[in-house]
Amino acid sequence: MDFEKIASTYGTPCFVYDFDNISKKYDELKMAFKARKSLVCYAVKANSNLSLLQHLGNTGAGADCVSVGEIRRAICAGIKPYKIIFSGVGKKDSEIEFALLQDILLVNIESSQELICVEQVAKKLGKKARISVRINPNIDPKTHSYISTGLHENKFGVDIDEAKRLYIYVKSSKYLEPIGVHMHIGSQLTQLQPIRDAVAIVANLARNLKALDIDIKFFDVGGGLAIKYTDEKLINMTDYSQMILDELHGLDVTIVAEPGRYIVGQSGYLLTKVLYEKTNESKRFVIVDAAMNDFIRPALYQEAHKINLYGKTTQGSLCSIVGPVCESGDFFAKNIKFPATKSGDLVIINDTGAYGYTMSSNYNTRGKAVQVAVQGGADRCISRAETFDDMIKLEIEFIKGVI
Ligand code: LLP
Numbered sequence: 001m002d003f004e005k006i007a008s009t010y011g012t013p014c015f016v017y018d019f020d021n022i023s024k025k026y027d028e029l030k031m032a033f034k035a036r037k038s039l040v041c042y043a044v045k046a047n048s049n050l051s052l053l054q055h056l057g058n059t060g061a062g063a064d065c066v067s068v069g070e071i072r073r074a075i076c077a078g079i080k081p082y083k084i085i086f087s088g089v090g091k092k093d094s095e096i097e098f099a100l101l102q103d104i105l106l107v108n109i110e111s112s113q114e115l116i117c118v119e120q121v122a123k124k125l126g127k128k129a130r131i132s133v134r135i136n137p138n139i140d141p142k143t144h145s146y147i148s149t150g151l152h153e154n155k156f157g158v159d160i161d162e163a164k165r166l167y168i169y170v171k172s173s174k175y176l177e178p179i180g181v182h183m184h185i186g187s188q189l190t191q192l193q194p195i196r197d198a199v200a201i202v203a204n205l206a207r208n209l210k211a212l213d214i215d216i217k218f219f220d221v222g223g224g225l226a227i228k229y230t231d232e233k234l235i236n237m238t239d240y241s242q243m244i245l246d247e248l249h250g251l252d253v254t255i256v257a258e259p260g261r262y263i264v265g266q267s268g269y270l271l272t273k274v275l276y277e278k279t280n281e282s283k284r285f286v287i288v289d290a291a292m293n294d295f296i297r298p299a300l301y302q303e304a305h306k307i308n309l310y311g312k313t314t315q316g317s318l319c320s321i322v323g324p325v326c327e328s329g330d331f332f333a334k335n336i337k338f339p340a341t342k343s344g345d346l347v348i349i350n351d352t353g354a355y356g357y358t359m360s361s362n363y364n365t366r367g368k369a370v371q372v373a374v375q376g377g378a379d380r381c382i383s384r385a386e387t388f389d390d391m392i393k394l395e396i397e398f399i400k401g402v403i
Contacts, residue, residue, distance in 0.1 A: 003310055006379055007271045007346050010370045013290035014271040015357050017052060017382075019375035021267040022353075023059045029259060030060070032241035037254040039105075041085050043223050044070040046260025046354040047268070049371055051382035053077035056263070062105070064223070064258040068095040075102065085220070085256070087134065087182070089114075089155050096121045096129075106130040106218065108182050110157055115166055115176070122175035131170060132180030132220060133163045135205060137198040141186035141224070144301050150185025150198060157183070160205060167214050178214050181206050184222025184258065192235050192243060195224070199247040206251055219248060220256040227265040229351055230304050261354040268353020270295050270369070274345040275324070284319035286338060288347050291323025292330040293363040295349060295356050299329045307332060310346035312339045321347065325364050362391050 041062040054077040062083025063074035074084050086099045087108040096118050109115045109131050122129040136157030139150045149156040170176040183202045206216045272290035292299045316339035321332040360368050367386030372379050
């Protein structure tokens with residue numbers, strides 16, 4: 001990819017996404033499950049750009065959404081409601097109502113109170129709500145604590161006994177239809193065994209439910225597959241799909257998967273330009289024009305992303321790559337070897353396609369970056385850089401005085 005040309009055409013900071021690689025990752029996952037009916041519901045939270053959603057929708061993907069905003073994005077991008085699922089521990093009545101009115105595939109229930117709420121909304125609308133229950137299997141997924149979701153100490157899902165009670169309640173409700181089971185034990189998962197243990201628990205539940213005449217049609221294995229940021233050892237895709245097929249033996253279900261990072265993570269690059277270099281005592285800093293407001297993963301999860309000076313392979317001396325935001329937490333890398341730079345040099349932060357732009361903010365009143373897609377060798381803008389006027393539009397009408 002000609003990053004130099006893209007940076008000079010669109011400016012920096014700039015997120016670039018390789019759309020061809022995104023469809024390749026989707027196809028890889030879909031192929032892995034070819035022995036069964038499957039539905040890949042891309043986790044919109046990883047990257048919710050409308051053009052990207054449309055691209056994935058065209059390849060056949062559904063959407064895993066956690067807010068009414070994400071459902072609206074998916075629909076707006078042309079993803080069919082029957083391929084949309086709605087998860088999340090705190091759905092509001094209005095969000096549930098919207099989802100039911102759109103006739104999405106299912107609402108994923110995360111507590112008994114939420115189940116009653118969905119039932120009431122369905123009753124009000126005169127509808128039958130299709131649901132699944134998210135099971136918290138109390139399994140340690142062995143990942144960063146912020147993105148670990150499958151232990152009872154985490155807020156997600158319900159324990160297995162509660163799940164059974166909920167399904168039995170649902171069976172007798174006029175307004176609820178149980179069609180799925182769901183699990184998602186965490187993100188950036190590098191070990192297969194915890195996923196296997198969780199799938200086994202949920203598969204056992206699904207078998208018990210079938211014995212109770214509760215017809216489970218969809219088995220959602222969640223998302224969470226890791227990508228290689230530095231030297232992680234990854235789960236082999238064939239091992240992953242084979243494990244799921246093995247654990248689901250005897251169950252006639254459609255497999256649902258909800259990958260986010262796996263599909264888009266490695267297809268994204270954040271382009272940023274060097275502003276200055278400086279040395280405090282012996283400590284070398286390279287200051288670039290992107291910051292933690294554009295890409296917060298290194299600051300929030302201490303995640304190391306590979307960074308390179310475009311076109312240079314030499315290692316150079318130790319330095320930290322930092323942004324202009326007024327916090328010492330505003331860094332992209334600490335103490336890495338990096339070549340000498342000059343103002344205007346292009347720096348590439350790799351693997352920023354997932355949880356990059358979607359977690360960006362206006363901190364320090366910095367506008368959000370431009371986003372660019374590259375497909376079939378051609379580049380195009382898929383959202384422009386945010387302007388000062390964009391940033392103040394919700395506030396400006398409330399001030400008195402000089403404008
Ligand atoms: N399904 C559910 C219910 C989820 O909560 C998530 C992610 C996914 C699917 C997709 O997980 P993935 O395949 O992308 O790992 N901001 C963090 C990641 C937070 C993940 C939240 N849930 C990061 O930058 O690492």
